[in-house]
Amino acid sequence: MSKILAAVFAFVAIFFILGNAAPAPPTQVLDAQTAIQKIIAAYNRIPGPSVVYPWEVATLIDPNTFVAHY
Template identity: 80%
Template structure:
């Protein structure tokens, strides 16, 4: 009796692992035009609570990948 119980518990555990490892169904694809995409991004940003962080202005630098050497 205990062998059957252990085998049943092992079977159920394997089934649960396989079900949880299954990929989730893909969400339906929706192609948006640029204006709608930007409006959705701004709307999502506006839903974030709290004040916005304003960083000070800084000069952008250009790195030439042909002459760049990383010193570690």
């Protein structure tokens, strides 16, 4: 019983030591407009031309009549 107890104490000690050794960076909550601006700015840093794909017609699937054929 004492070996199991010692192992549990060792595990808990390691857990707390590692938890305090590398604290997580503080998170920054952004509003929607700021998040969109950051995404666009990150996209604009990608070099090269953008690829424009032709239009596709959306196909709607009726879940009541859809049958998957394998």
